[in-house]
Amino acid sequence: MTTIETDGRIDAVDDALADDAAARLLAAYEQGQSFLFSSPRGVLLTRGVAATMSKTQCARSDLPARMQEFLDGAVEFGRRNPMVVGAVPFGGTLPAHLVLPEEVVRAEPLNVLVPQQKPVSAPACSVRPVPEPEEYERGVARALRRMEHGDLTKAVLARSLELTSAESIDVREVLRNLAMADPASYTFAVDLPRRGEDGTRDSYGPQPPLERTFLGASPELLVSRRGNEVRSNPMAGSRPRSTDPDEDKRRAAELAASEKDHREHAVVVEAVAEALRPFCTELHVPQAPTVVSTNAMWHLATEITGELRDGSTTSLHLADALHPTPAVCGTPIDRAREVIAETEPFERGYYAGMVGWCDAAGDGEWVVAIRCAEVEDQEMRLFAGAGIVPGSDPADELAETSAKFRTALTAMGLNQAV
Numbered sequence: 001m002t003t004i005e006t007d008g009r010i011d012a013v014d015d016a017l018a019d020d021a022a023a024r025l026l027a028a029y030e031q032g033q034s035f036l037f038s039s040p041r042g043v044l045l046t047r048g049v050a051a052t053m054s055k056t057q058c059a060r061s062d063l064p065a066r067m068q069e070f071l072d073g074a075v076e077f078g079r080r081n082p083m084v085v086g087a088v089p090f091g092g093t094l095p096a097h098l099v100l101p102e103e104v105v106r107a108e109p110l111n112v113l114v115p116q117q118k119p120v121s122a123p124a125c126s127v128r129p130v131p132e133p134e135e136y137e138r139g140v141a142r143a144l145r146r147m148e149h150g151d152l153t154k155a156v157l158a159r160s161l162e163l164t165s166a167e168s169i170d171v172r173e174v175l176r177n178l179a180m181a182d183p184a185s186y187t188f189a190v191d192l193p194r195r196g197e198d199g200t201r202d203s204y205g206p207q208p209p210l211e212r213t214f215l216g217a218s219p220e221l222l223v224s225r226r227g228n229e230v231r232s233n234p235m236a237g238s239r240p241r242s243t244d245p246d247e248d249k250r251r252a253a254e255l256a257a258s259e260k261d262h263r264e265h266a267v268v269v270e271a272v273a274e275a276l277r278p279f280c281t282e283l284h285v286p287q288a289p290t291v292v293s294t295n296a297m298w299h300l301a302t303e304i305t306g307e308l309r310d311g312s313t314t315s316l317h318l319a320d321a322l323h324p325t326p327a328v329c330g331t332p333i334d335r336a337r338e339v340i341a342e343t344e345p346f347e348r349g350y351y352a353g354m355v356g357w358c359d360a361a362g363d364g365e366w367v368v369a370i371r372c373a374e375v376e377d378q379e380m381r382l383f384a385g386a387g388i389v390p391g392s393d394p395a396d397e398l399a400e401t402s403a404k405f406r407t408a409l410t411a412m413g414l415n416q417a418v
Contacts, residue, residue, distance in 0.1 A: 021107035026179055028105075029189060031171040031213055035085045035101060037357060038179050038187040039365055041224070042109050044357060046085055048102030050074070053084070058095035063088070064317040067098065071360050074100050083359035084316075087190045087214055087369065090324060090352040091337075097192055097350075110183040125165040125414070131345050133159075136401070137394035139343040140386075146339065147390050154267060155330035155339040158385030159401055160346050163412070165378045171213050174375070177411035178217040181295050186367040188355045189215040192374075214350050216372025217407055219294050220301075222322055222354050223276075224365040225315035230280060230306040236268040236327045236387055237261030237300035240403030241293065252298045256291050260391045265289050265300040268327045272304060275321045279313050280306035294371075296406045315364030319354055328352040328368055328385065349374065351383035371407040382408050 022043040029036045035046040051074065057066040067084055074082035079100070086098040131139070136159045143155045171189065179187040192212040221233040239255045242248040255261055273285050283306040292301045329352070330336025340348075351374075356366030373382045384404035386397040409415065 020111075022110045025105060025107050026110070026176055027172075029172055029175060031189075032191055032211055034189070035099070035191065035357075036175065036187070036189045037085070037355070037365070038110055038183075039221075039367075040109055040184055041226075041365060043107045044085075045105045045107075046101030046103060047105070049099045050079070050102045051100040053096070053098045053100075055095045058098060060088075060092055060096070060320075063096060064314055064320050067316050067358065068314070070098075070100070075360065081360055083357055083364075085190075085357040087192070087350045087355045088319075088323065088353045089350050090328070090348040090369075093347060094349060097190065110179060125163050128162040128164075130160045130162060133398055135345075137398055140388055140392065140394040140397050143339050143343065143388045144390070144392060144394075147388075151332075152335045152339060153331045154264060154326055154387055154389045155336045155343075156326075156328050156352070156385045156387050157340065157343055157397070158348065158352065158383055159344075161382040161405060163380040163382065163414075165380070168378055169375050169380055169412075171215065171375050174408075174411045175215055178215065178407070181407070181411065182217050182219070185217040185219050185294060185371075186221065186355075186365075187215075187217045188367065188369075188372075189213055190350075190355055192350070212374065212376045214355070214369070214372065214374050216355075216369060217294075217411075218355070218367045218370050218372065219292070219297070219299060220327065220368040220370060222325070222356075222366045222368050223315065223318045225308065225313075225318060225363050227363070228308040228311065230276065230308055230318060232272050232276065232304045232322070233301055234265075234268045234272045234304070234325060234327055235292075235299045235301045236265040237289075238400060239298045240400065241296055241298060252291050252293070255298050255300060260389065261300055262289070264387050264389045265302070267331055268325055269302045269304070271326050271331065272322060276304065276306055276318065279309055279318060279321070281309045282307040294407070295410070296371075296403055312362070314358050314362035315356070315366060316358045317362075319356065319366035323354050324352060325368070327387070328370065330387070348383070352385065371404060373408045380408075380412070 025043045025045045037044040053070050071082050084098045088096040146152050175189050220235045223232045239251040289300040289302045353369045354366045355369050358364035373380050384401040386400040
């Protein structure tokens with residue numbers, strides 16, 4: 001049975017409506033008023049903001065403990081079963097943006113049989129790549145030369161597309177298309193303050209709506225906790241999908257047999273397993289990855305499962321210990337961060353960070369914030385990255401980022417080379 005939770009109250013939804021309850025929640029999303037998180041575990045929609053964690057509370061240092069203090073304060077204020085929802089940035093230039101919602105609504109996972117994307121009338125818009133494709137290739141080449149000296153094993157280098165539309169971007173329509181294109185992915189939408197505004201409050205009561213949205217459809221689960229069960233699904237190594245069935249199969253087979261991609265994937269899996277082991281009494285790490293797909297990409301993926309050692313360890317504790325993984329940063333992490341800062345001519349912000357939720361019991365889900373974009377009025381910034389390892393080819397890595405942009409571009413109704 002689908003349930004609706006409002007400030008601790010639980011009301012049953014008629015079973016006759018359960019089949020389309022997830023789609024109804026997706027349609028109920030309102031920019032500036034909602035947080036949406038759709039996963040294979042279910043759809044979560046929150047409405048309103050009862051409180052926002054302050055900038056001090058949201059500093060990366062000891063973030064899980066700060067969140068627990070925040071939730072404890074919510075309980076003292078009379079909230080039953082409170083949770084926090086929001087996003088944590090890639091680096092330390094921004095605070096995490098985590099809020100206590102007024103209302104929480106849940107439904108079963110999106111049904112893969114629901115109608116697919118609505119026809120989209122592509123808005124007239126300009127597109128500016130940052131950096132230009134040729135400069136991105138030069139950045140990849142510089143990273144490869146550094147790897148020859150042995151102080152860097154992997155670096156994830158990203159690029160951005162800046163879209164300016166002739167009209168305001170319909171966030172709800174883009175979000176719906178992202179979710180319907182890949183119901184098995186983790187589709188999210190997080191309201192953020194406008195650029196340059198602090199946007200952080202820790203007082204309770206009504207607050208002004210936020211007008212910037214971070215949204216996406218990530219294929220990668222960073223970590224989830226349900227009771228004592230811990231799960232992570234790291235991904236690394238990929239190939240663009242093809243519209244030709246035979247070529248598509250060939251690319252999947254090529255990825256499955258690629259020594260370079262398996263080497264890149266193994267580094268990520270090892271890092272995730274090492275980060276989770278101190279928290280788990282048991283940890284199962286499969287010997288080899290599987291090949292999984294989204295609408296745009298083939299990926300190598302490994303599902304890691306474990307049993308939690310201490311029930312006081314929350315999903316945010318686990319996510320904080322994992323973030324950032326080599327899948328979005330590189331290895332060694334400090335060296336990879338240096339290369340990213342030297343090479344990427346933009347701030348990542350919440351791209352390559354994490355998005356999710358954590359409740360008072362410690363349960364929750366956090367995903368790697370990829371296949372994503374920031375939307376503000378008529379502007380949209382898209383992000384896509386590729387893992388650079390010895391043996392990478394700059395032209396291939398550029399093509400990989402172009403393929404990853406397709407997720408958001410298609411949801412916008414755009415089909416152009418980038």
